[in-house]
Amino acid sequence: MTPVLEARSLAKTYDTGGAKVMALRGVDLAIARGEFVAIMGPSGCGKSTLLNLLAGLDRPTAGEVRLDGERIDRLSETDLARLRRRHIGFVFQFFNLMPTLSAVENVELPLLLVGRRRRDARRSANELLRELGIGDKHAAAPVQLSGGQQQRVALARALANTPDIVLGDEPTGNLDSAASREVLGLLRGARDRGQTVLLATHDARVAAAADRVITLRDGLVSDETKLQAARPVALAFERFERT
Amino acid sequence: MTATLVRLAFAGIRSRALASVLTILLSSAAAATIVLALEVGATARDPWQRTFTAANGAHVLANVPTQADARAIAALPGVAERDEPVPIAVARVARRGGTERLLLAGLPARINVPVRTSGSALREDGVVLERSFAEALGLAVGTPLRLAGAGGPIELPILGTAISPSQPRFPRSNTGLAWVRRATLERIEPDHSRWHWTQAIRLANAAAAPAFAARAAASLPAGTASVATWEDQREEALRDAQPIGIILTTYTILLLVVVFAVVAILVGARASAQHREIGLLKAVGLTPRQVSAVFALESAALGLISVVIGFAIGALLAPRLAAPSAETLLGPPTTAASPWHLLLAGIPVLLVLIGSARSSTRRATRYSALQAIQAGTAAPGPRSRLARAVARAPLLLALALGLKDLLARRHRALRLAVAIGVTGAAIVVALSMNATLDAQATGAVSDVPDELPVLVYTLDAVLLLITATTLVAIALLSVRERVRELGVLKAIGLTPGQIASSLVGAHAAVALLGALASIPLGIGLYVTVYAIAGGSGADRVIAPWWWLALVPVATVLIVIAATSLPARLATRIPTADALRYE
Numbered sequence: 069m070t071p072v073l074e075a076r077s078l079a080k081t082y083d084t085g086g087a088k089v090m091a092l093r094g095v096d097l098a099i100a101r102g103e104f105v106a107i108m109g110p111s112g113c114g115k116s117t118l119l120n121l122l123a124g125l126d127r128p129t130a131g132e133v134r135l136d137g138e139r140i141d142r143l144s145e146t147d148l149a150r151l152r153r154r155h156i157g158f159v160f161q162f163f164n165l166m167p168t169l170s171a172v173e174n175v176e177l178p179l180l181l182v183g184r185r186r187r188d189a190r191r192s193a194n195e196l197l198r199e200l201g202i203g204d205k206h207a208a209a210p211v212q213l214s215g216g217q218q219q220r221v222a223l224a225r226a227l228a229n230t231p232d233i234v235l236g237d238e239p240t241g242n243l244d245s246a247a248s249r250e251v252l253g254l255l256r257g258a259r260d261r262g263q264t265v266l267l268a269t270h271d272a273r274v275a276a277a278a279d280r281v282i283t284l285r286d287g288l289v290s291d292e293t294k295l296q297a298a299r300p301v302a303l304a305f306e307r308f309e310r311t
Numbered sequence: 312m313t314a315t316l317v318r319l320a321f322a323g324i325r326s327r328a329l330a331s332v333l334t335i336l337l338s339s340a341a342a343a344t345i346v347l348a349l350e351v352g353a354t355a356r357d358p359w360q361r362t363f364t365a366a367n368g369a370h371v372l373a374n375v376p377t378q379a380d381a382r383a384i385a386a387l388p389g390v391a392e393r394d395e396p397v398p399i400a401v402a403r404v405a406r407r408g409g410t411e412r413l414l415l416a417g418l419p420a421r422i423n424v425p426v427r428t429s430g431s432a433l434r435e436d437g438v439v440l441e442r443s444f445a446e447a448l449g450l451a452v453g454t455p456l457r458l459a460g461a462g463g464p465i466e467l468p469i470l471g472t473a474i475s476p477s478q479p480r481f482p483r484s485n486t487g488l489a490w491v492r493r494a495t496l497e498r499i500e501p502d503h504s505r506w507h508w509t510q511a512i513r514l515a516n517a518a519a520a521p522a523f524a525a526r527a528a529a530s531l532p533a534g535t536a537s538v539a540t541w542e543d544q545r546e547e548a549l550r551d552a553q554p555i556g557i558i559l560t561t562y563t564i565l566l567l568v569v570v571f572a573v574v575a576i577l578v579g580a581r582a583s584a585q586h587r588e589i590g591l592l593k594a595v596g597l598t599p600r601q602v603s604a605v606f607a608l609e610s611a612a613l614g615l616i617s618v619v620i621g622f623a624i625g626a627l628l629a630p631r632l633a634a635p636s637a638e639t640l641l642g643p644p645t646t647a648a649s650p651w652h653l654l655l656a657g658i659p660v661l662l663v664l665i666g667s668a669r670s671s672t673r674r675a676t677r678y679s680a681l682q683a684i685q686a687g688t689a690a691p692g693p694r695s696r697l698a699r700a701v702a703r704a705p706l707l708l709a710l711a712l713g714l715k716d717l718l719a720r721r722h723r724a725l726r727l728a729v730a731i732g733v734t735g736a737a738i739v740v741a742l743s744m745n746a747t748l749d750a751q752a753t754g755a756v757s758d759v760p761d762e763l764p765v766l767v768y769t770l771d772a773v774l775l776l777i778t779a780t781t782l783v784a785i786a787l788l789s790v791r792e793r794v795r796e797l798g799v800l801k802a803i804g805l806t807p808g809q810i811a812s813s814l815v816g817a818h819a820a821v822a823l824l825g826a827l828a829s830i831p832l833g834i835g836l837y838v839t840v841y842a843i844a845g846g847s848g849a850d851r852v853i854a855p856w857w858w859l860a861l862v863p864v865a866t867v868l869i870v871i872a873a874t875s876l877p878a879r880l881a882t883r884i885p886t887a888d889a890l891r892y893e
Contacts (some may be wrong), residue, residue, distance in 0.1 A: 117887075125802055126887035145882070146806040153804030160890070164799040166712075168719040173702065180708050181804045225803065 070137045071098035072264050073122055073233055078131035079287075080117050091117040093287040094131065099266060101232070104259040106278035107268045113284040115268035119237050122266065123156050124148040136232075153181045157226030161238035163218040165210040165225075171217075172197060172206040175224045182229055196224045200254060216247030223254055227263075234258055236267040240274055252277050316601060320608035323588070329791070333784040334577045335617050338660050340777050341570035342621020343628070345656035348563040349649075350629030359548050362426060363476040368541060369423040369511035370520045372477050373527055374399075375536045381510035384527045384538075392513040394422040398493065399507045400500035402460040406448050410459065413444070413487045415496055422511035423477055425490050430471020435492050437470040443480040444487035445472045456489075460499030467495065477544045517541060554763055554844045561740075561840055562770040565733050569774060571663060572726040572733075573781040578610070578667035579723060580788045589672060603672045610668035611661060618657040625656065697721070709809040712800070713817030716793065724821050727785060731825030731870075732832060734771075734778040735862050739833020740840065741767045742854035742862075747841075750852045779873050786818060786877035797881055798889025807882035814878040819870045826866035830859050 078095040081088050091114045099105055107115050120126040121133055124140050133141040140151060152158075157178075165174050172193045179189035197203045200220045202213075210218055219239060226234055234255065240248035248271075256277060259265045267274065275281045276295070283291035324331045362368075373384045381396035397417045403410040418424070418433050425439060430452035433439045438456055450456060455466045478488050491499070500506065514523055520540035528538045539547075592602050698718040701711060717724050744767060790797070797810055805813075834853055841851050 120887040120890075123802070125798075125890065126885060145801075146808065149801060149804050149806040149809075152802065158802050160799075164795070164802075164890070166796055166799065168698075168716045169712075177708075177712075178803050186705070 071134075072101040072136060073099040073266070074132075074134040074137075075118070075122060076132040076134070078118070078121060078133065079129050080114070080121060080126070081129045090287055092121070092128075092131075095284070095287070095289055097282060097289060099233075099264055101264055102259065102262050104256065104265045104277070104279045105267070106275035106281045107266065107284060108270060108272070108275050108281055109284035109290075110270065114287045115270075115284055116237050118284065119235050119266070119268050123158055123235050124152060125158075153178060154229060155232045157229070157231040157234045159219070159222050159226045159234065159236040159239040161241040163210070163215070163222045163242070165218055165221055167210050170207050170209060171202065171213065171221045174210070174221055175228055178225060178228045193224070193228065196228060197221070200224050201250075214247075215243050216250065219243055219247065219251050220254070223251060227258060230261075231263065233264045233266065236265070236269075238269055239267060240269070240271065248274065316605050317608060319592070319605045320612060323605065323609045324612060329787060330577060330580060331613060333780075333787075334574065334613050334664070335620065336780065337570055337573045337577060337777065337784075338614060338617030338664060339620040339624065340773075341567065341574060341663075342618045342656040342660045343624040344563055344566040344570060344621075345659065346622050346625025346652050347629055348559060349652040349655060350625055359476060359545055362474060363541065363545070365426045366424050366476050367422050367513070368476040368544070369394075370514040370517050370541045371512040371524050371527065371538060372423060372544065373510045373512070373524075373536055373538045375508050375510065375531065378508050380531055380536065381508040383530060384510050384536075385512060387523065387526055387530065389514055389516075389519060389523055390512050391515040392422060394419050394511045396508040396510050398496060398503075399509060400460070400496055400505060402458045402499050404448070404487070405457045405459070411448065411487060413458070413489055415458075415460075415489055415491050415499060416509070417493050417496055418490050419511060422513055423475065423509075425473035425475050427471055427473045430469070433470060433490055433492065436467060436495060437491075438467040438495070439471045439473050439490045440469055441478050441481065441488040442472040442474050444489070445469070447481050448487075458499060461505065462499050462501050465499055467491070476541075476548065477539070479547045479550065557840055557844050558763065558767060558770070561836070562737065562767075562774075565737050566770075566774060566777070569730045569733050569777055569781075572730045573777065573784075574660075574663055575667060576723050576726050576781070576785060577788075578664060579720075580785075580792065603669055606668045606672045607665050610664040614657075614661040614664040617664075618653065618660055621660070622653045622656060625652075707812075707816075709805070709813040710816040710820065712805075713813030713815075714820060716796075716813075717789070717817040717821060723785070727781070727818075728821050728825035728828070730778050730781055731822045731866060732829045734774045735826045735829025735866060736833035736836050737771050737774050738862055739830055739854065739859060740837045741771050742858045743834070743837040743852065746854045746858070747850065747852040750850075775869075779869055782818065782822075782870055782873035783877065786814060786874040787880075789814065790877050790881040793881075794884060794889050797884065798886050801886040802890065810882050811875075811878035814881055815871055815874045818874045819867050822866050822870040823863055826863040829862060829866075833862075 075095050075097045078092055079090070080092040081090050083089075095114075095118060107118060109115050117126070121128050121141070124133070124143065128141055131141075132139055135151070135155060140148065143151065165171075166177070169177070172190065175193035175196055176186075176189040179192055180186065184192070194203065194206055197206050197220075200223065202217050202220050205213060205217055205221075208217075210221070213221065219242075223239070226236075236255065239255070240251055243251060252274060255265050255267070259279075265278075267278065269275055279295060281291075281293045281295065282289055283293075371384075373381065375381050375384065378396050378398075385393040385396075397419050399414055399416045402413050402415050404413045415438075425433075425441075427439070428442050430439070440450060440456070445451075450469055452469050452471055454469055456469050458465045458467065473490065475488070479485050481487050496506075512523070514520060520542065524538040524540045528536060589602055589606075592605065593599070597605070698715055698721070701714045701718060704711070706714065741764075744764065748764065800810060801807075837853065838851070842848075
């Protein structure tokens with residue numbers, strides 16, 4: 069079966085003022101449809117770079133990125149933007165909500181981008197916020213929301229178009245345990261609905277909620293572990309909090 | 312500690328090089344505008360004084376019917392120096408479409424003598440023309456002048472041109488003037504009873520001129536004489552500069568409104584960009600007062616550079632702009648370049664810059680160090696009614712996004728609209744002035760100095776340049792402030808084209824509102840300026856609607872051109888880099 073997302077010999081080198089920094093040195097990985105994968109590793113190992121390349125937010129120095137078997141690393145910026153609208157949702161560590169838009173306007177943005185009618189998009193966005201437990205905050209500006217609430221709005225935005233893949237770059241990195249648990253639960257919910265989830269994290273508790281954990285070190289895949297059948301998120305957390 | 316604060320201030324200037332350069336550019340324009348207004352006032356007055364000195368001008372000049380009346384006035388007490396009475400006769404000079412009345416005067420010997428500007432001095436069988444008369448009728452030195460006097464037609468070679476402090480610019484309700492030898496005058500007007508006489512007097516005390524003039528007028532039968540003091544002559548000569556003065560004053564006010572609106576935008580943007588830096592400075596141990604001092608120093612340094620540049624530009628341009636008003640007078644105007652002007656231009660510019668920096672830092676220092684560091688740039692304020700209306704309006708997604716962002720900083724949007732509205736109004740004034748001049752009968756000698764339209768167009772170009780630069784600056788700042796947000800929008804799925812059109816479209820929409828408001832504003836301004844300049848409402852013409860319609864159309868085109876480059880830059884920032892931007 070063709071993996072939904074695939075990286076082949078993926079490499080990325082940054083030129084930082086003359087000095088070359090090799091963030092990825094040839095990563096191969098394949099993510100199956102409906103899989104929940106966590107990418108772990110210490111700071112600077114290339115987790116965020118890998119996620120950015122897989123989402124088409126950055127261009128690789130070498131190698132390929134394939135979505136449903138099609139190469140996407142050579143697409144134009146416009147084609148990549150159109151592809152992300154329908155197929156990829158992204159959740160950031162620092163939420164990255166548009167500060168000039170309300171919560172519901174942030175969520176309806178991807179819906180409007182794929183051509184949904186305004187009224188229809190607003191209804192769907194409100195429903196999504198209600199499902200995530202922040203329906204009463206629909207008119208609030210991002211600055212009026214707590215970190216956990218902001219991340220739920222960001223998650224609602226990422227899930228709005230029911231994308232094939234949800235990518236998260238340390239989505240719980242800025243949240244307390246309770247909020248982290250809620251966000252992970254929501255991501256597991258997406259996975260249970262058949263969406264593919266790929267998270268970068270350095271938090272073992274978060275990785276414990278995944279089906280598979282890929283460990284990066286110095287820009288290379290150093291380890292890959294398939295976890296037992298999915299455990300409830302709360303259990304995964306409790307287990308790690310005890311240790 | 313002071314040295315550290317100074318070092319921090321200069322580091323701040325360097326780190327925000329673009330905003331610093333733009334602040335200097337536009338604050339210089341503000342300072343230059345103030346200097347220009349002050350210098351033009353001074354330089355326009357100076358040439359008349361020099362002409363008066365060169366001509367050994369008359370403190371009192373009496374125009375009387377007989378030579379005996381002239382001698383009676385010269386015999387009054389208080390006279391320090393008197394000249395022989397000068398005869399004057401009327402002739403007509405042929406010009407295209409008819410004849411023009413011309414006063415032919417004898418040559419004064421010592422007082423109020425004509426000051427030569429071209430050609431040679433007066434000799435027998437020749438004529439020296441007053442310069443503005445020669446220019447208005449296109450009469451060149453060396454060509455013959457055909458005169459029709461009581462003594463029959465006569466042709467005289469034009470020997471030269473000259474100016475006189477007592478003769479205002481032709482035609483401004485004023486007959487032309489030429490100087491001839493007495494023998495020539497007798498050939499043109501043999502009947503001495505048709506001559507008038509002028510008596511030029513210099514007094515020991517120039518301030519006593521009004522009292523002497525009153526005594527002189529009283530010594531003659533009522534209504535037979537006209538007596539002018541040196542102050543009357545100066546007022547009459549400078550009245551010619553009145554339309555230019557009114558236009559300069561109007562444009563100075565318009566320029567100041569635009570420039571200060573623009574400087575306020577830049578200072579606000581700097582403060583917003585400094586939000587995080589303020590948090591960092593507090594975190595390393597600076598007190599709120601020291602933080603304020605750093606930013607005040609930064610603004611003061613930029614302000615001082617701007618004032619010096621602005622003063623140099625203003626002093627350089629002033630003689631050129633004053634030239635039209637000085638045209639009737641002697642030589643090129645000198646630059647006054649008074650240190651007071653530097654001070655008068657410097658104080659408001661520095662006050663605005665330092666004051667704005669202080670108020671923004673006061674706002675920013677209210678946040679805790681941690682809040683400021685975490686928040687990065689200052690968050691936009693609560694959404695305005697207009698922004699809420701935009702959110703409800705059925706606009707294209709990209710335009711709605713751009714407008715919501717622009718209107719989130721409503722002071723900035725308002726100032727931008729004001730700058731564009733004022734610039735548009737100035738263009739409406741120029742178009743209406745052009746329409747009024749076009750409506751004048753062909754061949755008519757206009758009272759409006761030729762230089763006035765050129766001056767108005769030049770000032771319009773300056774305003775346009777400042778506004779276009781502002782647009783580029785604001786669009787660049789907008790991109791810089793929103794790099795991360797633009798990255799997020801791209802990550803969500805906005806195409807580069809949508810990103811660019813959101814930026815360009817929002818600025819064009821705000822500019823369009825300003826441009827539409829500028830039409831009634833400009834018409835009102837033109838009507839007011841025309842009335843102040845003493846023009847009759849019957850002669851005033853407002854630019855036709857299809858000219859006026861060009862203002863919003865051209866505005867949108869200029870905005871698109873000015874914001875396209877920043878918009879292009881916005882699309883070129885790699886998404887991953889934009890998401891990492893702080």
